Amino acid sequence: MNEDYYTLTSYLHNTTITYPMEDYLEMIYRTKDTPITITSLSKNLNIKKSSCSKMISKLKNLGLINTNNGCITLTENGLKKSTHLYHRHQVLELFLKDLNKEEFKLEQVEKLEHFIDDVTLKNIESLIQSNNQSKQEQE
Numbered sequence: 001m002n003e004d005y006y007t008l009t010s011y012l013h014n015t016t017i018t019y020p021m022e023d024y025l026e027m028i029y030r031t032k033d034t035p036i037t038i039t040s041l042s043k044n045l046n047i048k049k050s051s052c053s054k055m056i057s058k059l060k061n062l063g064l065i066n067t068n069n070g071c072i073t074l075t076e077n078g079l080k081k082s083t084h085l086y087h088r089h090q091v092l093e094l095f096l097k098d099l100n101k102e103e104f105k106l107e108q109v110e111k112l113e114h115f116i117d118d119v120t121l122k123n124i125e126s127l128i129q130s131n132n133q134s135k136q137e138q139e
Helices: 008-012 019-030 038-045 049-061 076-103 106-115 118-138
Strands: 065-068 071-074
Touching: 019 038, 019 049, 019 071, 019 076, 019 106, 038 049, 049 065, 071 076, 076 106, 076 118
Parallel strands: none
Antiparallel strands: 065 071
């Protein structure tokens, strides 16, 4: 029996930040140049304000965000994490757009981004760069 094998559920429960938390942090990062409130965040994520409010409390307790006068801002740790999450999203989006061409669907990025580790992400980035260099050399 392979002792390194776990079910997906086991892997999912082995993280501090959940996938929904990642989505919130990424959206906060995307809109960080404008005032972010629970109302605006819930609209951007297409969720109920009450659900958004609960998640904001959790992110605040983890020290990833601050709230002041109804505005949500990233802490230093939150900015570091959300920058990585946004970068991961961009890399996967570029990769899938190139791979799937007109069949590209943003939904795939949203699903996949939570399951890519840093080594795989770095390798995908390298592959994108290599493909871009090859295309440039062919022109």
